[in-house]
Amino acid sequence: MTEQKASNELRVAIAGLGSIGSKIATALDQGIEGLALSAVAVRDPAKHQSFLTSLRRPPKVLPIDQLGDAADIVVECAPSSQLRAIVEPAVKRGRSAVVVSVGGLLDNYDLIDLARANGGRILVPTGALIGLDAVNAAAVGTIHSVKMVTRKPIDGLKGAPFIVQNNIDIDNLREPLKLFEGSARDAAKGFPANVNVAVALSLAGIGPDRTQMQVWADPTVTRNVHRIEVEADSARFSMGIENIPSENPKTGMITALSVIALLRKQRATLCVGT
Numbered sequence: 001m002t003e004q005k006a007s008n009e010l011r012v013a014i015a016g017l018g019s020i021g022s023k024i025a026t027a028l029d030q031g032i033e034g035l036a037l038s039a040v041a042v043r044d045p046a047k048h049q050s051f052l053t054s055l056r057r058p059p060k061v062l063p064i065d066q067l068g069d070a071a072d073i074v075v076e077c078a079p080s081s082q083l084r085a086i087v088e089p090a091v092k093r094g095r096s097a098v099v100v101s102v103g104g105l106l107d108n109y110d111l112i113d114l115a116r117a118n119g120g121r122i123l124v125p126t127g128a129l130i131g132l133d134a135v136n137a138a139a140v141g142t143i144h145s146v147k148m149v150t151r152k153p154i155d156g157l158k159g160a161p162f163i164v165q166n167n168i169d170i171d172n173l174r175e176p177l178k179l180f181e182g183s184a185r186d187a188a189k190g191f192p193a194n195v196n197v198a199v200a201l202s203l204a205g206i207g208p209d210r211t212q213m214q215v216w217a218d219p220t221v222t223r224n225v226h227r228i229e230v231e232a233d234s235a236r237f238s239m240g241i242e243n244i245p246s247e248n249p250k251t252g253m254i255t256a257l258s259v260i261a262l263l264r265k266q267r268a269t270l271c272v273g274t
């Protein structure tokens with residue numbers, strides 16, 4: 001009985017054991033219905049040795065391009081520069097890839113065709129955002145506009161290419177400063193580790209070129225704050241979320257929880273929300 005159950009489990013592999021990946025690994029090890037952590041890929045195995053041996057069922061440590069051999073679902077939780085190296089081999093084998101570095105998908109959009117051709121899937125969790133269920137539903141009809149404003153504390157934006165390339169000093173700000181206004185596509189180029197949420201929103205709705213975005217550096221906030229306005233033929237809605245940063249100040253704590261919630265839905269008997 002136990003053996004049969006184990007063989008029916010969906011095997012999950014995680015690429016990257018940072019702020020998001022380590023929490024997903026812990027949740028899987030503690031038990032998610034019908035799922036088991038089978039493998040991980042890390043940049044520096046020695047650094048993660050004690051974490052991995054502390055797990056009840058330590059997973060295999062594999063190179064990133066081999067995760068799809070050991071798993072039905074590969075969860076990408078690494079910098080976006082690694083997205084292709086993780087997702088391509090997985091979807092080529094017909095696996096599902098959960099992508100958190102969503103901004104990186106825009107430069108690798110052919111991965112969606114590759115997944116389709118091989119029976120793979122690419123799953124984008126709501127992540128640090130809110131309400132993609134409503135945006136998905138509104139997109140079945142007609143969405144006229146999607147506007148998003150992101151405000152982050154200084155530590156949540158430091159090092160972003162847009163700030164470095166434009167020589168903007170955000171360290172000594174006393175008041176909020178609007179850094180960027182434009183499309184979600186251009187925001188993702190300028191802030192690849194800061195506005196994955198805008199890209200997820202755009203993919204759920206009207207795409208990265210029509211989704212409008214502002215990015216503010218705001219020394220008066222301690223959370224990553226996102227406000228969204230959607231105007232559609234079915235509804236008008238406003239949404240907001242104030243994320244508590246994780247140990248990585250660019251990443252809201254809720255992001256890992258969103259992926260865990262998505263994984264739970266893969267085998268849950270009762271699924272709520274689209």
Ligand SMILES: NC(=O)C1=CN([C@@H]2O[C@H](COP(=O)(O)OP(=O)(O)OC[C@H]3O[C@@H](n4cnc5c(N)ncnc54)[C@H](O)[C@@H]3O)[C@@H](O)[C@H]2O)C=CC1
Pocket residue numbers: 015016017018019020021041042043044064077078079080082099100101102126127128129192193194196197200248250251252255
């Ligand atoms: N979709 C969303 O709502 C959100 C997405 N993100 C994105 O999620 C990704 C992960 O975020 P965090 O966990 O906070 O980052 P993190 O920096 O805490 O962790 C990333 C991990 O990947 C590892 N890594 C780097 N290169 C690797 C390689 N070649 N193979 C295996 N591991 C490698 C690093 O050593 C690190 O442990 C980032 O791209 C971030 O921008 C973050 C927040 C929200």
Ligand SMILES: O=C([O-])CC(=O)C(=O)O
Pocket residue numbers: 128193194195196197198224225243250251252253255
């Ligand atoms: O989208 C991102 O990359 C991260 C973010 O804004 C958040 O965690 O609130």
